[in-house]
Amino acid sequence: MIATVTLNPMLDKTIDVKKIAKGTIHRADGMSMVAGGKGINVSRQLRKLGVDSLATGFLGGETGAIVRRLLDEEGITHDFVDTNALTREGLTFREQDGTSTAVFEPSLRTDANCAEELKNKLRVLSRKSSWFVCSGSSPGNEVDGLFREVLGIAQQAGVMGVLDSYGRAFEAGLTACPSLVKPNKHEFEQTFGVRIETEPEFLEALNHLLGKGIQYCIISNGPLPCYAALRGHYWRVIPPKIPTVNAIGSGDAMIAGILYGFSQGWKFQRSLTFGIAAGAANASTWKVASSSLQEIAALEQEVAIQRIG
Numbered sequence: 001m002i003a004t005v006t007l008n009p010m011l012d013k014t015i016d017v018k019k020i021a022k023g024t025i026h027r028a029d030g031m032s033m034v035a036g037g038k039g040i041n042v043s044r045q046l047r048k049l050g051v052d053s054l055a056t057g058f059l060g061g062e063t064g065a066i067v068r069r070l071l072d073e074e075g076i077t078h079d080f081v082d083t084n085a086l087t088r089e090g091l092t093f094r095e096q097d098g099t100s101t102a103v104f105e106p107s108l109r110t111d112a113n114c115a116e117e118l119k120n121k122l123r124v125l126s127r128k129s130s131w132f133v134c135s136g137s138s139p140g141n142e143v144d145g146l147f148r149e150v151l152g153i154a155q156q157a158g159v160m161g162v163l164d165s166y167g168r169a170f171e172a173g174l175t176a177c178p179s180l181v182k183p184n185k186h187e188f189e190q191t192f193g194v195r196i197e198t199e200p201e202f203l204e205a206l207n208h209l210l211g212k213g214i215q216y217c218i219i220s221n222g223p224l225p226c227y228a229a230l231r232g233h234y235w236r237v238i239p240p241k242i243p244t245v246n247a248i249g250s251g252d253a254m255i256a257g258i259l260y261g262f263s264q265g266w267k268f269q270r271s272l273t274f275g276i277a278a279g280a281a282n283a284s285t286w287k288v289a290s291s292s293l294q295e296i297a298a299l300e301q302e303v304a305i306q307r308i309g
């Protein structure tokens, strides 16, 4: 079983309007809601691929209750800690010409008891989990160290850890030596205050992560080449060219794809290739982290993976 941890989920609403005109009232043509959050996306894609997973983290208030209901409706197994902090909403206004504009509400403060409850839940889950996936942002400074603690629980129990985050939560999480990390280029730059543009700079960035004791290091960059390293071996992976519809969640779909590969007993290179295809499949549709095995397998043939060291 793969447990995904989302500390900062969102009730993700998409509102269809003809055209946005600043300073006016709009009557929407339609509205849809989905349970949003990076770890939730990983669980969603894993379910599509037939891999057993459970989504956990924090949910609170009426919006949290709606997210739980939406997860139930989708058949995503979940067990979130109930917090007193109302789960945030995100509004995406989608115009007829395809332009989208989003506003995410701020996150509310989570109290320390909830963090303890989450850790206890994960201690129990660690007995039947192969991986813990820590994905996404931290809702506030008070829980910036929580991914580190969760990854520490994983390590103690012999569970592999994934960390896909940025900023202080990412830096702190790295000290707990997760097995796999996948920031995107921008997140790596933002966290470490550097620019990475050239191939040698990507390799230097990977070396920085390897130097922290991380086994599988990946830095993605949307449609541009992704770089990865494992114990002194380096890869350049060129994603398939697809008409991009909505790239949000591509990194999450990619992580699910890699874990799917590992669950099949594939080695890193093949799992990474499949993960890249899963990211591209996600970017080719509006729905997030919901591609089928067949759709991903078709794109897998078009991934170019090259050893560079």
Ligand SMILES: Nc1ncnc2c1ncn2[C@@H]1O[C@H](COP(=O)(O)OP(=O)(O)OP(=O)(O)O)[C@@H](O)[C@H]1O
Pocket: 183, 184, 185, 220, 221, 222, 223, 226, 239, 240, 241, 242, 244, 247, 248, 249, 250, 251, 252, 253, 254, 275, 276, 277, 278, 279, 280, 281, 283
């Ligand atoms: N427009 C695209 N065309 C082809 N492949 C894409 C595209 N966008 C993303 N991908 C694939 O998905 C992978 C992950 O994408 P990206 O680097 O955008 O992740 P991310 O920024 O972490 O996404 P998110 O956090 O929204 O899940 C890329 O390495 C690539 O394989």
Ligand SMILES: [Mg+2]
Pocket: 164, 184, 251, 252
């Ligand atoms: Mg990401």
